[in-house]
Amino acid sequence: MENKVNYDPSFAEEVFRNVDAGDEIKMCMNCGVCAGSCPLREHMDYPPRQIFALIRAGKREEVLGSQSIMLCTSCYTCAVKCPRSIPVIDVMHGLAHYALKQGYVPRKDTAAFGGEFWKQVYRLGRIDEKDLPRRVFFSGGLIEGVRAMLNFMDIGIKLMLHRRMKLLPERKIKGIQSLRKMLDKAERLGKGGAIA
Amino acid sequence: MADVQTTSQAILVVGGGMSGITAALEAAEAGYDVVLVERNPYLGGRVTQLYQYFPKLCPPNCGLEINFRRMRQNPKVRFFTMAEVASISGREGDYDVTVKMAPRYVNEKCTCCGKCAEACEAEIDNPFNYGMDKIKAAYLPHEFAFPMRYILDPSIVGTDQGKKCLDACEYGAIDPDMKETTFDLKVGAIVWAAGWNPYDAAKIDYYGFGEYKNVITNVMMERMAAPNGPTGGRILRPSDKKEPKNIAFIQCAGSRDENHLPYCSGICCLASLKQTTYVRERKPDCDIAIFFIDIRALDRLEDFYVKVQADPKVAFIKSKIANITEDEGTGNLILEGENTRTGEQILMNFDMVVLATGMVPNRIELDAAPDVTHDEYGFFTNNPEQPGIYGAGCVRTPTDVASSVQDATAGALKAIQSIARR
Ligand SMILES: Cc1cc2nc3c(=O)[nH]c(=O)nc-3n(C[C@H](O)[C@H](O)[C@H](O)COP(=O)(O)OP(=O)(O)OC[C@H]3O[C@@H](n4cnc5c(N)ncnc54)[C@H](O)[C@@H]3O)c2cc1C
Ligand code: SF4
Ligand code: SF4
Ligand code: SF4
Ligand code: SF4
Secondary structure (H helix, E strand, O other): OOOOOOOOOHHHHHHHHHOOOHHHHHHOOOOOHHHHHOOOHHHOOOOHHHHHHHHHOOOHHHHHOOOHHHHOOOOOHHHHHOOOOOOHHHHHHHHHHHHHHOOOOOOHHHHHHHHHHHHHHHHHOOOOOOHHHHHHHHOOOHHHHHHHHHHHHHHHHHHHHOOOOOOOOOOOOOOHHHHHHHHHHHHHOOOOOOOO | OOOOOOOOOOEEEEOOEHHHHHHHHHHHHOOOOEEEEOOOOOOEHHHHHOOOEOOOOEOHHHHHHHHHHHHHHOOOEEEEOOEEEEEEEEEOOEEEEEEEEOOOOEOOOOOOOOHHHHHOOOEEEOHHHOOOOEEEOEEOOOOOOOOOOOEEOHHHOOOHHHHHHHHHOOOOOEOOOOOOEEEEEEEOEEEEOOOEEEOOHHHOHHHOEOOEOOEEEHHHHHHHHOOOOOOOOOOOOOOOOOOOOEEEEEEEEOOOOOOOOOOOOOOHHHHHHHHHHHHHHHOOOOEEEEEEOOOOOOHHHHHHHHHHHOOOOEEEEEOOOOEEEEOOOOOOEEEEEEOOOOOOEEEEEEOEEEEEEOEEEOOOOOOOOOOOEEOOOOOEEOOOOOOOEEEOHHHOOOOOHHHHHHHHHHHHHHHHHHHHHO
């Protein structure tokens, strides 16, 4: 047969062997719940399901060079919903660590995003989807920030229409103090976000 | 009242759905004495609440009617409604069973004239329609009920309302003094055919069932489509009773999910495919989207899938919906997810959502019962260490009527063998 496409499982095997929790993706049934519920999905080049599908497809460069694995903030949304009980976060973090070890680095904007996400959770106990992009955009300076923000307007308006992004700034959650204690501890343990 | 003489040559069938009825009739027609106990005030089980059967789209009542006729003609089957097994002891060939019967407050003299219901002012949630409407507290469970006999809800017995019913009945059919009764049976084998319950959709919190009015379940959809249902056969949004312009079906709602039912419920793909035909025959311009992980229409049932696929008004979108929010102003529902074929995000608005919920088996939950075995999901498994008691139908596996009937025939044969061995 001509035009034969070989199935190349070598990258998947590399992941199963070397990445923490990497073999968990064998259980993934490609349902899309993680990708459909991740609060950062608009910012991810490949949401979790697509990362897992790419691993199976042998796309090493796309996966290890992906900003998504660096962006994941351990919010647990996907993990609590995954119908196959896959510890999606552990896999994403495992992949991020593995990518860093292999010499891949997060892009500047990804690092800024992760940093702001973390600070905002610390401040409010939740994510203000309007405020977060603003802070991220301006982390690179005023002019660049305005330009980036204009680009983002479309998504912002769409989100607002669907009440996902509220017009008023989010208030602090109840029990923010205990959340902060937890976050401090998590940071001390070196697990505070994939890029920490 | 229940004067039931049986011997260790008799077979007990628990559950009067399609599986139990089949097991009872097959054994009786082979010459064995059978006692059938059914918890509901009528026989037929869950299929009495279905509008049509896939794939032929015929009404379940014809099949049921044939079975009821077989039952009326065969003195070897005795059946008891509003009856449950209270305890089972003994072993193959020699079981002692206690059956508990709840009072119906209406005896066999009832002619179904309906005068009691006319006189009664009290209403209860209609269990037959999954609480979507109200019914008088003196009622016929449904128009094809077998046995065809009224029932009084315990809440009115001994009250003014109960008295009104009693006074209205010209046939002496109402008996407010009926009490719970128990009777003992001796049987040689038992067929457990207690069927299934719909999975509680409220447990899938991100779909908002119970909170968003226009999110309903597939069993409710069956009632809506039925002419004797709460809407007289019209498909209407619960919030404003308007006809929906578009409807989403969410497959595997609570099934194939480690957080809920880890197994595939087997029939809900076909049920949704069937329900698209309910919608289309009533409202040809209604758009339908089916959100699925994969469609499980096996063997010959695939033809039905192919038929629905050809309908230009039915879109199949490969995605397990991740979240539903309600638009408070309109009561519309906003579905979020990922289209796993294109990788695009889904953000779609629907007038109504049907959750394709799955089946939970009814296990034997008695203080005293032989050690029966279940699989990891709670389905009955025939235990070679415990011959004499056999599962039949949806207690063994979530499946359709045709397979339940086959399984029940096998169950009847096993029960007969248990008696023959003795
Ligand atoms: C939305 C939906 C649509 C469906 N549509 C179709 C279809 O179109 N075609 C098809 O073939 N199948 C369909 N099915 C599947 C069908 O409903 C089942 O195959 C069928 O009900 C199985 O019958 P059963 O007798 O095993 O269980 P059941 O119908 O559940 O009957 C069990 C009986 O046992 C009684 N019982 C329970 N516990 C006890 C107890 N402890 N003591 C005494 N009695 C008890 C119950 O009251 C009930 O009457 C559908 C299912 C769903 C969810
Ligand atoms: S939710 Fe779980 S099973 Fe579904 S695509 Fe994501 S990882 Fe795979
Ligand atoms: S844990 Fe990571 S991947 Fe999962 S939903 Fe949160 S950010 Fe997205
Ligand atoms: S109980 Fe009496 S009044 Fe009610 S339907 Fe039966 S016969 Fe008529
Ligand atoms: S039959 Fe279809 S909808 Fe039901 S659990 Fe299986 S795959 Fe999901």
